[in-house]
Amino acid sequence: MEFNSRFGDIAENYLFAEVANRTAKYAAAHPGREILKLGIGDVTLPLAPAVISALHSAVEEMAHSETFKGYGPYEGYSFLRESIKNYYAEMGVTLSESEIFVSDGAKSDLGNILDIFSTDNTVLVPDPVYPVYVDTNVMAGRKIIFADATEENGFLPMPDPKVRADIIYICSPNNPTGAAYSVSALKEWVDYANRTGAVILYDAAYESFVSEEGLARSVFEVEGARTCAIEFCSFSKTAGFTGTRCGYTVIPSELKRGGLSANKMWFRRQSTKFNGVPYIVQRGAAAVFTPEGRRQTGENLSVYKRNAALISSAMDGSGVMYTGGKNSPYIWFKCPGGLNSWKFFDLLLERAQVVGTPGAGFGKNGENFFRLTAFGSEEDTKKAVERISDLFRQTV
Ligand code: PLP
Numbered sequence: 001m002e003f004n005s006r007f008g009d010i011a012e013n014y015l016f017a018e019v020a021n022r023t024a025k026y027a028a029a030h031p032g033r034e035i036l037k038l039g040i041g042d043v044t045l046p047l048a049p050a051v052i053s054a055l056h057s058a059v060e061e062m063a064h065s066e067t068f069k070g071y072g073p074y075e076g077y078s079f080l081r082e083s084i085k086n087y088y089a090e091m092g093v094t095l096s097e098s099e100i101f102v103s104d105g106a107k108s109d110l111g112n113i114l115d116i117f118s119t120d121n122t123v124l125v126p127d128p129v130y131p132v133y134v135d136t137n138v139m140a141g142r143k144i145i146f147a148d149a150t151e152e153n154g155f156l157p158m159p160d161p162k163v164r165a166d167i168i169y170i171c172s173p174n175n176p177t178g179a180a181y182s183v184s185a186l187k188e189w190v191d192y193a194n195r196t197g198a199v200i201l202y203d204a205a206y207e208s209f210v211s212e213e214g215l216a217r218s219v220f221e222v223e224g225a226r227t228c229a230i231e232f233c234s235f236s237k238t239a240g241f242t243g244t245r246c247g248y249t250v251i252p253s254e255l256k257r258g259g260l261s262a263n264k265m266w267f268r269r270q271s272t273k274f275n276g277v278p279y280i281v282q283r284g285a286a287a288v289f290t291p292e293g294r295r296q297t298g299e300n301l302s303v304y305k306r307n308a309a310l311i312s313s314a315m316d317g318s319g320v321m322y323t324g325g326k327n328s329p330y331i332w333f334k335c336p337g338g339l340n341s342w343k344f345f346d347l348l349l350e351r352a353q354v355v356g357t358p359g360a361g362f363g364k365n366g367e368n369f370f371r372l373t374a375f376g377s378e379e380d381t382k383k384a385v386e387r388i389s390d391l392f393r394q395t396v
Helices: 005-009 015-029 049-061 078-090 106-116 132-140 183-196 262-273 279-287 291-316 341-352 378-395
Strands: 100-103 122-127 143-148 167-171 199-203 229-234 247-250 322-324 330-334 369-373
Touching: 005 132, 015 341, 049 279, 049 291, 078 100, 078 247, 078 279, 100 106, 100 262, 106 132, 106 199, 106 229, 106 247, 106 262, 122 132, 132 143, 167 183, 183 199, 291 322, 291 330, 291 378, 341 369, 341 378
Parallel strands: 122 143, 122 167, 167 199, 199 229
Antiparallel strands: 100 247, 229 247, 322 330, 330 369
């Protein structure tokens, strides 16, 4: 017997586990100091009342034999898939219900989708980016190449005709940089994928933060995407479902390679390894799309957007180079004083008692950058911004 030795090729600690370790060590050594956490991308506001009410009703349904639900459809209940379909229609995107698969979150599907791809495929991953794309492919043993996201290209790499890849990850708005592709820039990726036969895995977990005209919220806003793209989305950041767990994956029926349909393969994969998202949770997710649900989750998003604007304003006054914060809950900035990102992590923790995320955890291009999130409470964000501004005055 042998375990998968490729696990030896990934960093021992998942990025956020290392952040938590260092923070816990500092807290133990300095009891009584208030530590403000703008590190991990977890939300802090409770679920919207419309969602809570739907969850309660669904729990009640489970208590009576006439309304009790056992195993549900692998791909999700129709009531939720129809709401998702209508949501896309508002963006001008036509989907059929059979192209929508309800999931327990984007992270699982982003990892699990690899089951339908050959391990011989070469993968193109932006650098920096959400670490899950690299780690899942290292575990599976695929060859990984990188597309550099740098200050020079506005953190939005474009296709290089000299580079050949079979699977292309795009995360827009990007975690960690906050950079978001316009529909016209995405069209270049879609054309490239259609030309070369590659498949785009498009992570739209932050689409609800897009506020500028012309920026894409779905890859399917781009003409031609139905033959080359899969989209992953989540209720986590849109509606505070990080602990409740629900998302969805869209696989168009036209996405075929070598006579095989990605949609059919995914259905086959899910029906073999997944037994669906709890009925109760799907009822809660469907409530996000009701008028009250939209209004209430929109109010929560506004809180996070105000926090993002507040953090951005601290950057504006400091002379520090930064990006994000407009169409994203993330602010990405260059560490002052030329520090590397883990050094700056320690400095920020020790001098300001603020926890952020070191850019190095997102790829080599993140080495001298740092990420702050807008998902904290308004009160904590205000305090953190004051402390960071003070620190910048001393170090920049
Ligand atoms: N995709 C990106 C880019 C993320 O940043 C995250 C979470 O931080 C996820 C996916 C995971 O989303 P979920 O909570 O739906 O698994």
